[in-house]
């Protein structure tokens with residue numbers, strides 16, 4: 001059963017078609033990676049799927065109760081501690097103090113933040129730790145679905161790998177589903193059950209590839225082989241490393 005379903009979704013900015021005829025489903029407990037070159041409309045699609053942007057046309061069905069989002073920029077409030085940041089959404093929701101504390105501690109434990117970290121302000125935390133806080137803030141509301149929009153792009157390779165492990169750990173019990181946007185095919189091949197490739201010129205989903213096995217059990221060798229073969233032989237991935245110069249400063 002799918003928890004998120006997009007049917008024939010199209011979108012345009014200022015008359016320029018960005019997305020056209022997008023069909024995409026995410027099943028319960030599944031992580032679908034969405035890949036495509038910079039500027040092809042991945043974030044726009046995530047915003048449409050999450051209900052933040054109204055599409056020009058198409059239908060979106062969500063059967064999950066609550067979702068959360070994690071972005072490349074952790075966007076923490078500088079004046080609040082890690083605990084305060086994680087707590088923010090719960091306070092907005094009007095939850096009582098005792099329950100909030102319990103939710104915050106549970107979320108922090110899921111991303112391996114220790115009590116010492118919880119009292120620190122964002123400026124005192126490393127990039128990886130800040131992203132952990134952002135993930136904990138997302139988890140604190142006990143979402144059934146998480147949108148990840150290139151969350152680890154700014155992190156170095158070793159750290160990115162640890163954060164990917166974290167995502168696989170929190171998704172392992174099959175209760176959480178997600179859409180994981182990345183332009184790193186290795187990352188997609190590591191964390192996802194399926195990989196959707198978005199076309200550069202708004203022509204929809206070029207291909208949907210199902211990865212063998214479950215994310216956490218895939219070996220590095222298998223991932224490497226899969227990516228090499230995809231880049232060499234699968235035409236869906238032909239433009240994956242194209243760069244849209246309009247995106248560059």
Ligand SMILES: Nc1ncnc2c1ncn2[C@@H]1O[C@H](COP(=O)(O)OP(=O)(O)O)[C@@H](O)[C@H]1O
Pocket residue numbers: 013014018036037038039040041042043044045246
């Ligand atoms: N609010 C906006 N107004 C006009 N154009 C936009 C807006 N947001 C994004 N775009 C353009 O739409 C295209 C897709 O953007 P985006 O969804 O951010 O791509 P991606 O996340 O794949 O890099 C880009 O060309 C971008 O410049």
Ligand SMILES: [Mg+2]
Pocket residue numbers: 042043044149150
């Ligand atoms: Mg984007």
